[in-house]
Amino acid sequence: MFNANPFQQPGQWYRGNTHSHSTESDGQLSIGDRFAAYRDAGYDFLVLTDHRKVNDVQAHTTSDFLAISGSEVHPDNPYGGDTYHFVAINIHERINCAKMHPNAVLDEIKAQGGEAVLCHPYWSGHTILDYLPLRSYFAIEVYNDSCVDIGKEFSEQAWDDLLDRGGPVLGIAADDSHGTESDCFHGWIMVKAEELTLDSIMEALRTGAFYSTLGPEIKDMTLDGKELTVKCSEAQSIVFKAQCSRGKRVLPSDGELLTEATYSIPESVKYVRVEITDATGKKAWSNPFFF
Ligand SMILES: [Zn+2]
Numbered sequence: 001m002f003n004a005n006p007f008q009q010p011g012q013w014y015r016g017n018t019h020s021h022s023t024e025s026d027g028q029l030s031i032g033d034r035f036a037a038y039r040d041a042g043y044d045f046l047v048l049t050d051h052r053k054v055n056d057v058q059a060h061t062t063s064d065f066l067a068i069s070g071s072e073v074h075p076d077n078p079y080g081g082d083t084y085h086f087v088a089i090n091i092h093e094r095i096n097c098a099k100m101h102p103n104a105v106l107d108e109i110k111a112q113g114g115e116a117v118l119c120h121p122y123w124s125g126h127t128i129l130d131y132l133p134l135r136s137y138f139a140i141e142v143y144n145d146s147c148v149d150i151g152k153e154f155s156e157q158a159w160d161d162l163l164d165r166g167g168p169v170l171g172i173a174a175d176d177s178h179g180t181e182s183d184c185f186h187g188w189i190m191v192k193a194e195e196l197t198l199d200s201i202m203e204a205l206r207t208g209a210f211y212s213t214l215g216p217e218i219k220d221m222t223l224d225g226k227e228l229t230v231k232c233s234e235a236q237s238i239v240f241k242a243q244c245s246r247g248k249r250v251l252p253s254d255g256e257l258l259t260e261a262t263y264s265i266p267e268s269v270k271y272v273r274v275e276i277t278d279a280t281g282k283k284a285w286s287n288p289f290f291f
């Protein structure tokens with residue numbers, strides 16, 4: 001379950017994007033060019049998630065870059081909202097969603113050894129009504145860069161609604177890259193893993209050993225009893241978010257920027273996650289600590 005504090009685990013940090021498309025669906029780059037673009041941009045891994053397809057990506061893994069197969073699948077939504085978009089990380093057989101209940105699709109992703117992400121909630125118009133009946137997903141996209149063009153890239157409230165009313169769920173920043181520039185290299189995850197292998201990266205994802213960012217770096221998080229301290233690159237605000245009305249925002253004094261903040265967690269708090277905003281407005285999100 002999600003119990004990892006990546007900052008207190010052995011291993012190295014690996015930069016990755018969990019959502020991307022090629023010309024096999026509606027992307028503008030071939031499979032090879034899509035992987036090469038991310039490798040050349042300094043990423044350690046990329047998940048290729050073409051719509052309704054699974055591509056063989058093995059040839060694109062090298063000694064210092066991991067290509068992961070996946071898919072974006074679109075089951076019908078019996079709960080009133082628009083069609084679902086689930087990113088399936090690490091599946092190897094196409095899932096034909098026609099006439100499948102969304103939970104059957106999520107079960108099939110798990111049966112293949114994969115993990116499911118609920119994509120771009122704000123862009124999809126999805127709310128807790130669409131998500132509460134679902135099971136067996138591990139994360140929600142808190143940020144999706146391809147949704148910038150209609151101003152619906154942030155889905156923080158959908159994440160918090162699920163944390164408040166559903167159960168533990170992780171947050172992922174992803175590009176959902178289709179093009180060559182505008183929706184590439186803007187949102188990613190930093191994963192702490194033993195090594196750059198499929199098993200190691202998948203284990204780190206499952207246990208929550210990662211954070212999401214548009215640029216700011218989270219350098220350390222320590223939980224000492226009920227004191228949570230975060231250290232980060234220079235920030236204009238550090239916000240500790242807990243359920244409903246609980247939490248705390250820390251601002252700098254005297255025009256300085258912050259690099260550290262501490263939250264004394266009240267007994268009533270079920271979870272805390274951290275949001276960091278730098279001087280240019282770029283954000284980073286930790287995963288929640290659950291109590
Ligand atoms: Zn989508």
Ligand SMILES: [Zn+2]
Binds near residue numbers: 019020021072176
């Ligand atoms: Zn997509």
